[in-house]
Amino acid sequence: MKDICPLCTAPSSTFFKDNNQHFLLCPNCAGIFRDRHELLHIYDEKKRYLNHKSDVKDMGYLKFVSPIIKQVKHYFGKGARGLDYGCGHTPVLSEHLSKEAYTMSYFDPIFFNDISLMNYGYEFIVCCEVMEHFYHPLTEFKKLYKSLLPDGKLICKTHLFEKEIDFDSWYYKNDPSHVFIYQDKTIEWIKEFCDFKDAEISDRVITFSK
Structure with missing residues (x-):
């Protein structure tokens, strides 16, 4: 089966298919994307996100977001203006960075959809x-x-896909809201096409530099 890659628009073919899921692989940017017929309706997507437990007092969640906080503190001093993009129903990352004296805004297309925030200039954006x-x-x-x-x-x-991973048993693909999976080559394509100067990959953290 063929489909068009939603990142680079190249014709793409089946990469993985079973009774429940179908993913295609782009030969150009190496993106792996879910069959468009499997995309959740916005109401189902919102319902799923509401089940995510995000609590500013949850030390486990703080550990989860700490690699991003570490990167922000590495590059920017206190007071720098940042945006938490895709913060979900509770902007935990924004709250933690605000406590570290960063000037934070937050945006989410479902829960905090103030598109005027995208008109501001930010020193950093976290996703x-x-x-x-x-x-x-x-x-x-x-x-x-x-x-x-x-x-x-x-x-x-995010969790990049690597060839050593058995996609069939990989947990990351089983979340129905995970619709586009990236590889190292995909990150390089985004860097080049979107005119970023650099894209640094460190474990699961990707830092694009404008």
Whole structure:
């Protein structure tokens, strides 16, 4: 089966298919994406996100977001202006960064959809476990690039697919809201096409530099 890659629009073919799921692989950008017929309706997507437990007092969740906080503190001093993009129903990451004296705004297309926030210039934007949910990844990355100030950073956290991973048994694909999975080559494609100067991959954290 053929379909068009939602990132680079190249014709793509089946990568994995079973009775429940169908993923295609793009030969150009190496993106792995879910069959468009399997995308959740926004009401089902919202219901699933509401089941996510996000609590600013949860030390386990703080550990989960700490690699992003570490990157922000590495590149930016206190007072720097940042955006938590795709914060979900509870902007935990924003709250933690605010406590570290960063000037934070937060946006989520379902829960905090104030599109005027995308018109501001940010020194950094953080996306924690968000980019795998992008239905239109190219549109999203272009928008995020535009919202960064010169020399700004887009700091993302996701689980990249590697050839050593057995996709059949991989937990990450089984979340129905995970619709686009990235590989190292995909990150390089985004860097080049969206005019980022650099894209650094460190474990599950990807830092794009404008």
